[in-house]
Amino acid sequence: MRQVPSATPGPIRQCAELARKDLRLELRAGEALLVTAPFGAVALLLVPLAIGSDAPLLRQVGPGLYWVVVLLFGVLVTLRQSAVEGPAQLAMLRLCGVHPAVRLAGRTLANAVLLVAFELLLTPVAIALYDPDLSGWPWLLPLFPLIAVGLAVLGTLASALAHGLAGRTTLGALLVVPLAAPLVLGATQTLAAARYARQPWAWLFLVLVIDLLIIVATALAARQLEESA
Amino acid sequence: MPSPVSASDSIVTLMDVAVVVERVPVLRGLTLGVTAGESVGVVGANGSGKSTLLRVLATLLAPVRGHGRVLGAELGTDESFAVRPGIALVGHVPSLYPRLTLRENLRFLARLTGRREQAADDALELVGLAPAGDRRAEACSQGMLRRAELARVLLAQPRLLLLDEAHAGLDDGSIGLVEVVIRRVSERGGASVIVSHDQPRLRDLADRMVEIRNGQAVPADEEVPA
Amino acid sequence: MTRILFGRRLTVVGVVAMSAGLVAAMVAPPDRVQGDVQRLMYIHVPAAWLAYLSFAVTLGSSVGWLWRRTARYDRVAAASAEVGVFFTGLAIVLGSIWGKPTWGVWWTWDPRVVTTAVMFFVYLGYLALRRATVDSVARARRSAVFGVVAFVQVPIVHMSVVWWRALHQPPTVLKPGDPSIDHVMLATLLLNVLAFTLLYLLLLRARMRLAVVEEELERTSLGEGQELAGNAVLAPRLERS
Numbered sequence: 264m265r266q267v268p269s270a271t272p273g274p275i276r277q278c279a280e281l282a283r284k285d286l287r288l289e290l291r292a293g294e295a296l297l298v299t300a301p302f303g304a305v306a307l308l309l310v311p312l313a314i315g316s317d318a319p320l321l322r323q324v325g326p327g328l329y330w331v332v333v334l335l336f337g338v339l340v341t342l343r344q345s346a347v348e349g350p351a352q353l354a355m356l357r358l359c360g361v362h363p364a365v366r367l368a369g370r371t372l373a374n375a376v377l378l379v380a381f382e383l384l385l386t387p388v389a390i391a392l393y394d395p396d397l398s399g400w401p402w403l404l405p406l407f408p409l410i411a412v413g414l415a416v417l418g419t420l421a422s423a424l425a426h427g428l429a430g431r432t433t434l435g436a437l438l439v440v441p442l443a444a445p446l447v448l449g450a451t452q453t454l455a456a457a458r459y460a461r462q463p464w465a466w467l468f469l470v471l472v473i474d475l476l477i478i479v480a481t482a483l484a485a486r487q488l489e490e491s492a
Numbered sequence: 493m494p495s496p497v498s499a500s501d502s503i504v505t506l507m508d509v510a511v512v513v514e515r516v517p518v519l520r521g522l523t524l525g526v527t528a529g530e531s532v533g534v535v536g537a538n539g540s541g542k543s544t545l546l547r548v549l550a551t552l553l554a555p556v557r558g559h560g561r562v563l564g565a566e567l568g569t570d571e572s573f574a575v576r577p578g579i580a581l582v583g584h585v586p587s588l589y590p591r592l593t594l595r596e597n598l599r600f601l602a603r604l605t606g607r608r609e610q611a612a613d614d615a616l617e618l619v620g621l622a623p624a625g626d627r628r629a630e631a632c633s634q635g636m637l638r639r640a641e642l643a644r645v646l647l648a649q650p651r652l653l654l655l656d657e658a659h660a661g662l663d664d665g666s667i668g669l670v671e672v673v674i675r676r677v678s679e680r681g682g683a684s685v686i687v688s689h690d691q692p693r694l695r696d697l698a699d700r701m702v703e704i705r706n707g708q709a710v711p712a713d714e715e716v717p718a
Numbered sequence: 719m720t721r722i723l724f725g726r727r728l729t730v731v732g733v734v735a736m737s738a739g740l741v742a743a744m745v746a747p748p749d750r751v752q753g754d755v756q757r758l759m760y761i762h763v764p765a766a767w768l769a770y771l772s773f774a775v776t777l778g779s780s781v782g783w784l785w786r787r788t789a790r791y792d793r794v795a796a797a798s799a800e801v802g803v804f805f806t807g808l809a810i811v812l813g814s815i816w817g818k819p820t821w822g823v824w825w826t827w828d829p830r831v832v833t834t835a836v837m838f839f840v841y842l843g844y845l846a847l848r849r850a851t852v853d854s855v856a857r858a859r860r861s862a863v864f865g866v867v868a869f870v871q872v873p874i875v876h877m878s879v880v881w882w883r884a885l886h887q888p889p890t891v892l893k894p895g896d897p898s899i900d901h902v903m904l905a906t907l908l909l910n911v912l913a914f915t916l917l918y919l920l921l922l923r924a925r926m927r928l929a930v931v932e933e934e935l936e937r938t939s940l941g942e943g944q945e946l947a948g949n950a951v952l953a954p955r956l957e958r959s
Contacts, residue, residue: 357552444878706946
């Protein structure tokens with residue numbers, strides 16, 4: 264009979280440990296929140312320079328621009344260099360008996376936490392620059408984590424697919440961004456519906472369904488991706 | 493304590509294995525057996541495929557031809573998932589996270605594999621790195637990282653130990669660590685496969701020697717000109 | 719079956735059908751409102767049909783690869799995606815050219831148009847992923863995973879933009895009752911759809927044959943005769959130079 268040297272902890276423990284490690288690495292590298300977030304803020308600042316500082320216009324396009332920036336720059340957060348394991352580290356994790364799905368789940372968890380922080384950092388910037396209509400703002404509370412999770416899963420998947428390839432950040436982004444279109448729509452339409460006193464539930468539900476679908480798809484794909492990593 | 497294992501227990505069997513890395517054939521027609529308690533030294537010229545062999549034994553690289561078993565698991569199948577925690581690979585590239593301290597690295601591994609954090613600290617202590625435990629891996633010398641890797645092996649308590657460039661970067665005082673680590677594995681009924689260019693030292697450590705030549709493993713009873 | 723699909727007959731039938739389709743598109747009556755511009759429909763619609771068909775085939779063969787791990791599935795998936803990207807691009811460009819005189823704009827934010835554009839970029843990403851991966855097994859594996867995830871997303875993208883806004887002209891052919899299109903025009907359209915489907919099969923077959931040759935080339939270079947990695951390393955020449 265084969266013997267495993269110790270009682271390996273459950274997948275949830277392992278996932279939490281991996282996420283904790285990722286977050287600690289990000290804390291020390293400061294890549295997502297100290298580099299990518301300011302970069303996103305710069306993008307928000309540049310748009311009015313390009314389209315004109317017409318206050319009513321900016322007020323109208325503000326929320327949409329915010330979510331586009333969250334999507335485009337959030338992808339960079341998920342593809343950050345500090346979340347790339349070298350071959351030696353990957354070998355070590357694999358030999359620790361970490362199942363590929365658990366490895367992806369840990370990365371997703373860390374990504375989601377970082378993305379929520381990223382969204383929260385950019386929110387005051389967008390409000391200050393665009394002065395958007397904030398009626399219906401409580402809908403942002405479920406929206407932030409839902410969008411973050413969806414983007415986190417897609418980013419994890421793209422990162423795994425583009426692992427070790429030339430131009431992985433651009434390739435990863437190209438793989439994710441078109442597929443994330445419904446997330447942007449869901450986010451902007453939830454808020455628009457709330458503003459016009461229509462039921463935002465449908466759009467929120469759409470985001471939730473997308474999240475669940477890509478979680479399931481990624482979990483099923485995890486085992487397949489293992490050998491290529 | 494694991495039950496004592498009879499000497500005939502097979503840890504590794506490779507039969508006529510061929511391995512291709514990035515489209516380049518590296519190993520071809522390689523056959524190798526390693527039994528419990530044994531330590532096998534591997535020598536060969538640069539680029540002959542020694543490190544590739546270790547990756548195959550670690551179940552991280554599947555052969556394109558032939559078949560093999562490691563710790564009972566058929567290579568290239570899902571069976572390898574179950575046996576991986578019993579394998580430790582120390583490659584020639586450090587596997588620690590550069591931005592974590594040595595202690596954080598080892599404690600992370602301990603928690604990930606269900607061991608107490610104290611075991612990680614003990615392992616650091618044993619390799620003489622306890623005072624440097626709070627130093628980030630990126631700030632450590634090559635030799636310190638090698639010692640930390642050996643601490644990782646002590647923590648993992650593998651049944652199959654795979655050591656690449658076993659003596660590289662270690663000072664005279666710590667070179668004995670390699671032997672300690674290998675002995676511990678053998679005592680628990682495991683086996684070691686060790687690659688080193690320091691042939692005299694390797695011959696002292698290993699029960700037998702093989703050379704990788706023309707993609708195959710051949711017995712190397714005499715000194716091999718490397 | 720294979721003989722029929724892969725025999726010379728397919729080429730003959732394909733060429734005949736394409737010529738017939740072209741002639742029919744020329745002689746079909748012009749649209750009462752749009753005039754001759756409307757003839758673009760006979761390419762635009764079949765191209766769009768091929769786009770969906772090829773990506774569905776890519777999905778099917780990606781699943782097939784993950785299930786069976788046979789190289790043939792990977793070849794079909796890749797070939798179909800390449801053909802699909804070409805016809806998606808063609809459908810978008812023709813749609814744009816058709817849209818300008820008809821709707822007065824080059825681009826419209828209609829759900830079907832947006833979905834098709836998203837699909838174009840998704841599968842461009844698929845091809846980029848294939849190009850970037852050197853190892854053939856890793857390439858097959860990664861692109862199969864992406865091929866599945868991508869197509870699963872396509873209906874979601876479509877539904878979300880449908881709910882967002884709907885402007886595109888409602889279905890004229892695939893709806894219950896009498897199609898609201900002239901019968902000659904309908905026949906011409908169907909003929910062209912058939913002809914393009916045959917063209918798709920021809921292109922798919924050609925691309926797959928090419929892939930087989932490419933793989934054979936790779937295999938020969940990997941064959942028994944190929945040098946082992948270690949043989950490229952010689953002992954250094956230490957004697958005085």
